[in-house]
Amino acid sequence: MRTxxxxxxxxxETAAAxxxxxxxILAQRIASQDEVxxxxxxxxxxxxxxxxxxxxxxxxxATLADANMRLEDVDAIAATAGPGLIGGVMVGLVTAxxxxxxxxxxxxxxxxxxxxALSPRLADPGLEYPYxxxxxxxxxxxxxxxxxxGRFRRLATTIDDALGEAFDKTxxxxxxxxxxxxxxxxxxxxxxxxxxxxxxxLVGSDEPHFSFAGLKSAVMRAKxxxxxxxxxxxxxxxxxxxxxxxxxxxxxxxxxxxxxxxxNALVVAGGVAxxxxxxxxxxxxxxxxxxxxxxxxxxxxxxxxxMIAWAGVERLALGQSDPLDIAARPRWPLDPDAEAVRGxxxxx
Ligand code: KG4
Ligand code: ZN
Numbered sequence: 545m546r547t548x549x550x551x552x553x554x555x556x557e558t559a560a561a562x563x564x565x566x567x568x569i570l571a572q573r574i575a576s577q578d579e580v581x582x583x584x585x586x587x588x589x590x591x592x593x594x595x596x597x598x599x600x601x602x603x604x605x606a607t608l609a610d611a612n613m614r615l616e617d618v619d620a621i622a623a624t625a626g627p628g629l630i631g632g633v634m635v636g637l638v639t640a641x642x643x644x645x646x647x648x649x650x651x652x653x654x655x656x657x658x659x660x661a662l663s664p665r666l667a668d669p670g671l672e673y674p675y676x677x678x679x680x681x682x683x684x685x686x687x688x689x690x691x692x693x694g695r696f697r698r699l700a701t702t703i704d705d706a707l708g709e710a711f712d713k714t715x716x717x718x719x720x721x722x723x724x725x726x727x728x729x730x731x732x733x734x735x736x737x738x739x740x741x742x743x744x745x746l747v748g749s750d751e752p753h754f755s756f757a758g759l760k761s762a763v764m765r766a767k768x769x770x771x772x773x774x775x776x777x778x779x780x781x782x783x784x785x786x787x788x789x790x791x792x793x794x795x796x797x798x799x800x801x802x803x804x805x806x807x808n809a810l811v812v813a814g815g816v817a818x819x820x821x822x823x824x825x826x827x828x829x830x831x832x833x834x835x836x837x838x839x840x841x842x843x844x845x846x847x848x849x850x851m852i853a854w855a856g857v858e859r860l861a862l863g864q865s866d867p868l869d870i871a872a873r874p875r876w877p878l879d880p881d882a883e884a885v886r887g888x889x890x891x892x
Contacts, residue, residue, distance in 0.1 A: 559572070637872045
């Protein structure tokens with residue numbers, strides 16, 4: 545049995561985990577920075593980096609203690625090396641380098657998006673490559689053919705905002721605070737999705753991509769109209785927004801399924817994959833195509849270190865590791881050959 549220590553620090557969660565090649569999470573800890581960033585209504589990169597620097601080492605110590613292990617007992621150290629907020633990524637990667645050097649263990653630099661992309665295989669031993677992945681997070685909205693470790697074919701991306709960003713902006717507009725996604729989902733459950741007419745950008749379009757900027761502006765106009773007495777509530781806006789987002793995801797994923805070769809499953813991952821309404825809409829779509837549907841448990845959807853450790857397990861099994869001078873990367877596409885897309889904002 546081999547065990548990998550995973551470290552995640554690319555955004556606002558400081559996390560460490562110990563995961564075995566038998567798919568057992570021996571221990572994992574996450575220190576959320578929600579409270580730290582809440583007064584600002586979003587993540588402040590400099591403050592995030594400082595918080596990671598304060599919290600990471602004791603968190604790793606506690607994670608090892610939880611599993612009754614010492615650093616010497618692990619087989620490799622995997623850390624997110626990008627993409628993400630560079631200050632935080634550097635804290636995690638440099639810590640991993642120091643530990644790897646001190647314990648004489650291999651260092652494995654993980655692409656955070658690969659962590660999300662492979663996380664469904666940690667939870668589901670039956671999930672084999674290739675699978676079609678909808679990767680929806682705070683910084684990304686992509687459809688990828690996942691053919692193996694480090695082998696991704698990007699079929700679609702967003703030409704403007706990521707979906708998580710649209711959820712967060714909607715939450716802010718509705719006064720729900722930060723982080724927004726789960727709050728919008730809770731409010732949407734009490735609203736009527738037919739009350740507020742909102743656009744479904746690019747639905748039915750010949751091009752494969754996503755767009756959410758127009759939806760976001762329409763939510764803003766709907767909120768202004770509500771304030772002037774349009775007959776609907778915040779909950780109706782949240783529900784209508786969530787339904788519009790779902791319609792976009794389903795339409796674009798259906799298009800991708802039509803054009804992609806044989807796939808073993810339809811998989812969703814990333815923070816937004818924690819949304820139950822989105823999960824069930826995709827499950828229905830998969831059933832229509834007689835495809836297995838896989839979504840990781842909620843705790844593996846939002847940022848965590850178990851997914852980073854698992855990507856490390858997969859890379860270690862292929863004999864891969866990285867040199868100690870490997871650089872942290874603010875940008876790091878999964879499919880470097882994918883064509884640049886008009887207006888595509890590549891964010892963490
Ligand atoms: O993957 P993640 O934790 O961090 C990034 O790598 O971006 O994703 C965070 C994003 C945020 O935008 C958050 O609002 C969204 O995932 N999110 C949700 C839900 N839970 C988290 N969006 C919709 N519904 C949710 N339940
Ligand atoms: Zn993430």
